[in-house]
Amino acid sequence: MGKTVMKRCILIASVVGMGIVFSSNIVAAPAIGSLSTLKIDKAKAELGKRLFFDKRLSGDAAIACADCHEPANGYSHPDALSPGYPGNEHFRNSPTLINTAHKKVWMHDGRLGTNLNDVTREMLTEDYIMNMDMRIMQERIKQDPVYVKMFKAAGYGEASNGSVRKAIPEYLKTLTSKNVPFDKGKLSSEAKRGMALFKGKGKCIACHNGPMFTDMLAHNTGVPENFDVFLDPKRHQAFIAYSMFMGIENYMNLKRDPGAYVQTHTADGSDIGKFMTPTLRELKYTAPYMHNGMLKTLADVVAFYSKGGGKDRNKDPRIKPLKLSKGEQRDLVVFLESLSGDPLTSSDYVWKEKYPEEYQAIPNWRKVRN
Ligand code: HEC
Ligand code: HEC
Structure with a gap:
């Protein structure tokens, strides 16, 4: 592909090049420039934000997405190699999530090329990342009255694995470069x-x-x-x-x-x-x-x-x-x-409220109406 682009460049240069001095160093490539604006559903993104910072989304409730993708570190991690689920450590550097919603291929090896819904599932369920059984996650979330309200406000109805995997990507869309x-x-x-x-x-x-x-x-x-x-x-x-x-x-x-x-x-x-x-x-x-x-x-x-x-x-x-x-x-x-903007560390991006430590467990979910 690189070659085709170069050939095209030479062609264009020879067609329009009269009078224009082309440096021998010039490289034809898609222009660098500003990012497009993404449409964001506020209630869904707000729910995604609370989920992103919630440790209860990992198997033993020890780590949240934000523990490896830290806001102060541009949603990456300051260690050369990322932490992992307790008992493990990761073998790669944790990448930034700022502007990740503008990507089409994810992970350092490019192995995920569908959407952020799939990337989120991988992060949640992979043994050495969050080791979460999504069925347990769903029941855990349903026990927290704040989530019950937020899922409803987001138009998802009852909390489900599927809606978690939609809400987090919606939040990730808010992490875009600013100023x-x-x-x-x-x-x-x-x-x-x-x-x-x-x-x-x-x-x-x-x-x-x-x-x-x-x-x-x-x-x-x-x-x-x-x-x-x-x-x-x-x-x-x-x-x-x-x-x-x-x-x-x-x-x-x-x-x-x-x-x-x-x-x-x-x-x-x-x-x-x-x-x-x-x-x-x-x-x-x-x-x-x-x-x-x-x-x-x-x-x-x-x-x-x-x-x-x-x-x-x-x-x-x-x-x-x-x-x-x-x-x-x-x-x-x-x-x-000069390609870096303001830090995304305010409460617009970071869930700063406490999670309830104790709440009344809901005894029978079948009877709960949204
Ligand atoms: C234990 C650390 C850890 C946790 C927890 C974690 N991640 Fe990651 N994340 C990583 C590492 C490391 C990679 C890169 C992995 C690779 O390239 O193989 C990554 C990659 C990603 C990517 C791809 C970014 C890109 O540009 O390719 C996204 C998106 C992402 N994580 C989102 C999340 C979300 C959402 C959560 C929570 C549901 C989460 N991560 C939890 C460590 C973590
Ligand atoms: C042949 C393609 C290619 C060229 C040319 C190239 N890069 Fe890269 N760049 C990459 C790849 C691939 C990586 C990731 C390597 C890795 O993760 O091991 C990278 C990584 C980087 C990073 C690290 C980013 C991060 O978040 O870890 C910076 C900064 C960077 N390049 C800047 C530059 C600059 C400045 C130049 C010109 C002097 C340049 N690159 C030329 C392909 C290229």
Whole structure:
């Protein structure tokens, strides 16, 4: 696909190019720009918000969605590798959920390509994430009078698994970038220089394009393995469970994250180590970076690209040493920072009220009328 785009670019350049100087560095890609506005149902989103911060949605009522997707960290997690359900730890970095409703493919390996309803189900039911039996969840929710009211107000009637999986995605739609300097066209001169590098010499736009700054495809940039995944038994057991489920061969000996290979199982292994191009919005809050948190700061990421990425036989040929000066690297970091808006930590986004610790259990649900 990259090739077709390039060919088309050359064609356009030769047709309309007379009088226009095309730099040899130019990359044809969907334009970067502002995000579209999503239509949100307020009552459903409000219910979704309460569910997102509620620990009772996990098997032993110990963790909520928000424990791995923390508001102050841009709805990602500050540890390189995410926590997991008690007894486990995760083997990947928890990604930001800001603007996730604008995506079409989810997870670092791109294995979920339907909708956020399915992603929510995966998060709730996966053993090493929330380990929730949805039938128990439904009954637990029905015992809380506040939920009874909220499900009704949202037009769902009685609480059900299906409506939980609709309400949470509705809430996720509210997590969208706000007051972003880039969107407002308010860029400092450093940021403007950074943007020119982003589109030109750096060729970042080849993969980080469109309003989300991602082509929604998987590539190999040679990010080094995070060996905590294999050295920490709590992480390794989660990794093994995942690998078995995804049909990875030789998973007991595997000492690397196969990435998008789980989708294709290419015979030559050329998809091993490819990960989805992440969004570049809200990076100011979401450190550390990459699928395994191996790069701590934006300066580290830019330095990584400047030296031509990591070492990997499958590395994308477009990742080449850029030899950016210290000043150019700084400008690029300032540009990346201009893609972050206000923190989404107010009660518009965060459920700040207490959950009832004790309430009258409803003895017979069959008799309850909504
Ligand atoms: C124990 C930690 C943990 C909990 C709890 C958790 N998540 Fe996640 N979430 C993750 C990790 C780690 C990933 C990335 C997994 C991967 O790539 O394999 C992820 C991925 C996602 C994604 C995909 C984002 C993207 O851009 O690809 C969404 C959406 C999401 N989670 C929503 C939720 C919701 C909603 C809940 C609660 C129902 C939840 N998560 C609970 C750790 C967690
Ligand atoms: C060949 C496609 C490609 C090009 C070109 C590219 N990137 Fe990336 N970028 C990716 C992929 C894929 C990842 C995720 C890698 C991973 O998770 O291991 C990534 C990750 C990142 C991240 C980390 C984001 C996060 O949330 O973890 C930043 C920042 C970034 N790139 C910036 C840039 C900049 C700046 C340039 C230009 C100098 C650039 N990229 C060029 C594909 C690309």
